Amino acid sequence: MVNIIFELSKYLMIILITMYTYLCFSIFGYQDPDRKKSMLRRQNVLMYMIHIIAFLVMYLETEDIKLLAFYLMQVVLFGATILLYTILYPKVSRLVVNNLCMLLSIGLIMLTRLNYTNAMKQFVIAAGAIAISLAVPVIIRKFKKLAEWRKIYAIAGIVSLGIVAVVGQVSYGAKLGFTIAGINIQPSELVKIIFVFFVASSFKMSLEFKNIVITTALAAFHVLILVVSKDLGAALIIFIVYLVMLYVATRQPLYILAGLGAGSVASVGAYYLFNHVRTRVVVWRDPFAAYDNGGYQVAQSLFAIGTGSWFGLGLCQGEPDMIPVADSDFIFSVISEEMGLIFALCIILICVSCYVMFLNIAMQLHSMFYKLVALGLGTCYIFQVFLTIGGVTKFIPSTGVTLPLVSYGGSSLLSTMIMFAIIQGLYILREDEEEDIERKKKERLRAKRSGQEVKKKRRKTTDVPQRPQRGQQGRQAPEKGKARPKQRVR
Secondary structure (H helix, E strand, C coil): CHHHHHHHHHHHHHHHHHHHHHHHHHHHHCCCHHHHHHHHHHHHHHHHHHHHHHHHHHHHHHCCCHHHHHHHHHHHHHHHHHHHHHHHCCCCCHHHHHHHHHHHHHHHHHHHHHCHHHHHHHHHHHHHHHHHHCCHHHHHHHCCCHHHCHHHHHHHHHHHHHHHHHHCEEECCEEEEEEECCEEECHHHHHHHHHHHHHHHHHHHCCCHHHHHHHHHHHHHHHHHHHHCCCHHHHHHHHHHHHHHHHHHHCCHHHHHHHHHHHHHHHHHHHHHCHHHHHHHHHHHCCCCCHHHHHHHHHHHHHHHHHHCCCCCCCCCCCHHHCCCCCCCCHHHHHHHHHCHHHHHHHHHHHHHHHHHHHHHHHHCCCHHHHHHHHHHHHHHHHHHHHHHHHHCCCCCCCCCCCCCCCCCHHHHHHHHHHHHHHHHHHHHHHHHHHHHHHHHHHHHHHHHHHHHHHHHHHHHHHCCCCCCCCCCCCCCCCCCCCCCCCCCC
């Protein structure tokens, strides 16, 4: 009986997440608010169904009662997140909130299956990150001078990365962060957000060639520090984000060509200068030939994806222990093996729907600064997804970045939560702008109507013939040049 439940559960979860993904994109085609609310509520129901089926399977496999308590804690967290966002910010984008909860729930399911201790840590970090993120939209909405802090953003980003380059701990050949009170902190995750604000504020201030050169030099300095720290994933993300923001701000293809050329030269230089980079390129070319020399991770990842095929082996039926760093960098491979390639593709599409929403918000904002911030954060998010999935599938060399909201990692989870919260603040700003535009239109229309009514009243008063004054009736003014006739004397 249990085996039947395991077998049916994987197909049921695939159907449910396929329906959820369909709603992510079909919702863009409807303008009726009531219809949208109905579709968003259906998404919540589908998420909770996937969640309870997954934990039921894990409980039947392990018979560990603490999983049921952990499940209830997660249900409360997701419900509180959706409810608080809806109450505190009625204008919030519910689709972004739903996708955030959906990706986080999938991540907690997989982490619970892999390592209960790490899953509990991730849950605590997620609860704290959500509490922090609830205050971010207020900051975005109330602080009107965020575009004027260019120097603060630049100094904060460079100093944070510099500290890591000097005193950071080496992890997998790169200096990624340091540990304080048992908590591992990776500043580069938060510097990505600060960097986006720096570039947006700089381009908002001026698009003159001199300012572009200064901004490019400071951006290159960010990338150089990350390269020295061998944090190539973060360096590549910041580089691509800057190129996208530069092109959107200036509309000059020449800048893009120059940036890509410089990036290509830097990549070749990094290949010959760093053994760390050279190993990853060799592994990317043929992981099986370099199986004993760094190719073990990618080879096992490909084995797992191939073994899972389209429908997966079923939750708790795979061998994720064979994949090194399965709970962070290679969690997509574990999902593909146990949940199936269809389930994994739906996760990619959910991430894409988030990016589409980010672009939609960016295009409708009127402020140049906020438009660039939304575009930069959206590009940062989707490019990190691309690097993670591209690395585990051997599409590109592995860069060691995590899958946002799904992989284990406190700094990555916190930065992604803040990123989504900033997008929510910009969405609220856009709604405020739309309301202001509609209000001004109504005021102009009201003023126009009142002006027309005044003109009509004036026209009516001028069109009515004036009654002659008493005593003047029947008298006519004498024509010019003619003498007034003499009155007859009686």
